[in-house]
Amino acid sequence: MSTWARAWHDALYGEDGFYRRAEGPSGHFETATHGPVGRALATTVLGLARDAGAHAVVDVGAGRGELLHALREGGHEGPLVGVDVVERPAGLDPSSGWVRSPGGAALPSARHVEESLGAPLDGALVVAHEWLDVVPCVVAQVDDEGRLREVHVGPDGAETLGEDVGADDLAWAQRWWPAREPGQRVEVGRARDDAWSGMLDAWRPRAAVAVDYGHVRTQRPESGTLSGYRDGAVTAPTPDGSCDVTAHVAVDSLRHDELVMGADAVRRWGPSAASPEHDMARRDPVGYLDALARASAAGALLGPPYGDFWWVVARG
Numbered sequence: 588m589s590t591w592a593r594a595w596h597d598a599l600y601g602e603d604g605f606y607r608r609a610e611g612p613s614g615h616f617e618t619a620t621h622g623p624v625g626r627a628l629a630t631t632v633l634g635l636a637r638d639a640g641a642h643a644v645v646d647v648g649a650g651r652g653e654l655l656h657a658l659r660e661g662g663h664e665g666p667l668v669g670v671d672v673v674e675r676p677a678g679l680d681p682s683s684g685w686v687r688s689p690g691g692a693a694l695p696s697a698r699h700v701e702e703s704l705g706a707p708l709d710g711a712l713v714v715a716h717e718w719l720d721v722v723p724c725v726v727a728q729v730d731d732e733g734r735l736r737e738v739h740v741g742p743d744g745a746e747t748l749g750e751d752v753g754a755d756d757l758a759w760a761q762r763w764w765p766a767r768e769p770g771q772r773v774e775v776g777r778a779r780d781d782a783w784s785g786m787l788d789a790w791r792p793r794a795a796v797a798v799d800y801g802h803v804r805t806q807r808p809e810s811g812t813l814s815g816y817r818d819g820a821v822t823a824p825t826p827d828g829s830c831d832v833t834a835h836v837a838v839d840s841l842r843h844d845e846l847v848m849g850a851d852a853v854r855r856w857g858p859s860a861a862s863p864e865h866d867m868a869r870r871d872p873v874g875y876l877d878a879l880a881r882a883s884a885a886g887a888l889l890g891p892p893y894g895d896f897w898w899v900v901a902r903g
Contacts, residue, residue, distance in 0.1 A: 588739040588747060591813075591826070592778070595723035598826035600690030605828050606672050606721075618717055619798075619893045620653040623884035627858050629657035631888070632714055632796075634856030639794035639902060641712035643667070643704055647694065647786070648718035651676040655683045666706040670695065692722045692782035697790045709903065713786065713795035719841075720799050720833045722782050725775040726813060727752050729766050735773065744825040763840045764807050772811035776837035784842050787901055794902045798849070801838035801897040808835075838897040850894035853885060860885040 599605050619628045632654070636644060642665040646654050649669030658667060659680050668684035675685035684703030686695045701708055726738045730748055735757060739749040752760065752775065759777040760766065766773050787795060802808065815822040817830035824832045838846060847855070860882050888894060 588741045588745075588749075590737050590749065591726035591740050592723045594740050594742075594826035595832050596691050598828050598832055599721060599723070600672055601828065603828050604672075604690070605831055606690065608828075618650075618653075619888065619896075620650065620657065620716060623880055624887045624893070625653055625657040626661055627853070627881070627884040627888050628716075628893075629654060629661040629663070630885075631853050631857030632712070633658065633661060633663055635794070635796060635852070635898075635900070636712040638856060639712055641710055641793040643706045643708075643711040645670065645700060645704065645708070645711050645713045645790075645792070647671075647688075647713060647715040648721070649685075652679045652683065652685075654714065654716060655679065659683065666704045666711070668700060668704040670700065692778055692785070694782075694786055694789070700790065708790045708792050711792045713790065713792045715783075715786075715795065715797040715799075717799055719779045719783065719797050719836045720801075721831070722779050723832075724778040724834065725752060725756050726811065726834075727756070727760065727773045727775060729769050729771045729773075731769045733767060733769070735760060735766065738772075740826055742825070742827045744823050759840070763804060763837055766807075766809075768809075771809050772813075774811050774813065774834045774837070776840050779836055780840050780842070783899075783901075787842060787903075792903055794900065796901075797836070797838075797841065797899040798896055799836045799838070799899075800833075800892075800895075801836040801899075803837075803839040803846075807837070836897070836899075838899050841899050842901055843899045844902050845898075845900040847898040847900060848894065849896035849898060850889045852898040853888045853894070857888065858882075858885040860889055 646669045649671045670686050670688050672690040686703045727735050736748045740746050756775045760773045764773045812835040813824050815824040815830040
């Protein structure tokens with residue numbers, strides 16, 4: 588057995604890890620970057636970029652380029668680059684750059700990103716859409732004596748309690764996720780905090796936004812959120828490379844200027860979910876159907892699950 592953090596990283600980003608498989612994550616589940624909803628998300632991202640004064644977009648955890656495609660389709664003509672653990676996806680627009688990353692918390696250098704972007708990062712919005720929830724973190728549990736100990740796991744998902752958490756992780760837990768009752772779990776967010784702050788310090792973008800499942804100190808789940816996803820369904824988290832492994836993000840511990848709920852982000856920066864006037868159906872049937880589809884996609888971002896995502900905004 589090994590710590591969850593180590594097993595998790597190997598299962599997702601190792602040589603045969605889940606995120607390196609040919610079908611990619613989209614072979615198992617859809618996110619808000621796909622289809623018509625993806626175009627509505629792209630419109631919202633571009634609205635935030637304009638608000639921040641950014642003319643370029645960097646997509647961290649870009650999958651197979653779905654959001655990049657939606658941004659181009661939505662009319663963005665500025666520099667774009669995707670960052671992920673795989674080689675450049677086939678069919679990606681030639682005008683979009685791509686940089687391969689090591690995976691997890693590790694990211695390429697600012698120089699490599701800027702070379703692919705063709706523009707300085709100080710004019711860019713960095714978008715981390717469902718990146719931090721798959722940055723492996725320490726999984727810990729309070730034992731019968733009240734000590735917070737790391738959870739160890741085998742390839743089959745079987746768990747046991749290991750050593751006490753380290754001093755830095757304990758300090759993080761005491762501040763952000765205090766747990767005292769036996770059996771309570773803590774998904775220590777220090778690795779996510781460091782990954783996010785490390786990106787901000789190394790790349791120094793105009794602005795950055797992390798869009799993810801999350802919670803704040805007053806709403807921490809006692810049993811944690813560690814989950815697996817395979818073939819479109821929730822499954823037990825098993826660190827053998829056969830499924831995605833994810834845990835919600837403690838968003839309030841991340842460096843930020845604003846914490847915005849997803850639905851509020853769409854209302855502020857995104858497309859309207861209001862249905863077109865019925866009279867338009869008579870005057871312009873095709874335009875009416877297009878407008879109805881756009882409104883429906885925007886509406887999907889307002890409701891669960893996407894409307895319940897957090898948008899963690901940091902400005903340079």
